[in-house]
Amino acid sequence: MTPRHRQDSILRILRRRGSTTVRALAHDVSASRRTILRDIAALRDEGYVIHADPGRGGGLCLDIGSVRATARLSVTEVFALVISVASMKAAGQLPFSGLADSGLAKIERSLPADKIRDLRRFLDCLYVGRLAPQVDISDLGPMDPALLPAFETAFLDRVLLAFRYRDAKGATSTRRVEPQAILVLPPLWYLVAWDPDRAAVRHFRMDRISAPDCIEGTRFQKRHVTFDDGVRPLR
Numbered sequence: 001m002t003p004r005h006r007q008d009s010i011l012r013i014l015r016r017r018g019s020t021t022v023r024a025l026a027h028d029v030s031a032s033r034r035t036i037l038r039d040i041a042a043l044r045d046e047g048y049v050i051h052a053d054p055g056r057g058g059g060l061c062l063d064i065g066s067v068r069a070t071a072r073l074s075v076t077e078v079f080a081l082v083i084s085v086a087s088m089k090a091a092g093q094l095p096f097s098g099l100a101d102s103g104l105a106k107i108e109r110s111l112p113a114d115k116i117r118d119l120r121r122f123l124d125c126l127y128v129g130r131l132a133p134q135v136d137i138s139d140l141g142p143m144d145p146a147l148l149p150a151f152e153t154a155f156l157d158r159v160l161l162a163f164r165y166r167d168a169k170g171a172t173s174t175r176r177v178e179p180q181a182i183l184v185l186p187p188l189w190y191l192v193a194w195d196p197d198r199a200a201v202r203h204f205r206m207d208r209i210s211a212p213d214c215i216e217g218t219r220f221q222k223r224h225v226t227f228d229d230g231v232r233p234l235r
Contacts, residue, residue: 006031007039014050014062021059075118076152078107086128086234087184118156125155127192129231131185139168140187141207150212151191154179160218161193166208177202178220183231194223201225 009029013020025036040050040060049063085100108116131137154161162176177193180201184190189206201223 003039003042006035007043010036010039011043011048011062014060015064019059019061025060073107073111075111075115075122076148078104078111078115078119079122079152080148081107082123082234083126083182083184086126087186087189089128118152121156122152123234125179125181126184126234127181127227127231128184128234129228131188135185135188137187143189143207144210144212146212147206147209150214151179151182153214157214158220158222160215160220161212162215163212164210165204166210175204176215177204178223180223180225183227185231192225194220 006029010025013025013028022033022036022040025031026033029036031039040052044050049065051061051063053059082104085097085104089097108119111119150161150163153159160176161179162174164172165175166172175195176197177191177195179191179193181192182189183192183203191204191206191209193202193204194200195202
């Protein structure tokens, strides 16, 4: 469990229980007492008010008034919300799209300036459209949760991305590509990338990608990618 995920778990536990102990938190998140104390200090530095009773077994209590809904949202998390709403709108399955857009706008306005810049650069890579009815989706599978964090680094830092890919026939290969865009054709999602080994743009179904890894020390230039009619940039 990463420090971020562990700290989020601590916040959830404190909100739900009202109060707990360091020992109980250590057991719940499988961490040492020292680690829990470091996490509590980090949360306090972010503005969360966490009261503690003195003594080794003292209790912890979160001041609910200090909890801000967007305090810990990352660029990747906001991007995930945006593309989820966009894909549902593209599929015609979001009856309250106006309210969803309004809520996302409030979230975006609450982000620090550096995160807003990164979010907008990330959104510039997103395209949406409708899937052709003849496309077979019978083998649609889950997507690797590591994809979006890897995409954030690859798209924003312009570094090459390596991953394992399973094609329509089930054959697997290792690919090393230059990510150019994310294409959402509900319910299918694609990574659109320049493949240097094939000297061409390729579309990779994201549910067939696994073990993504950003390659440090590499750089690439953004290329112009042409999409079919009906596909539009989100922005």
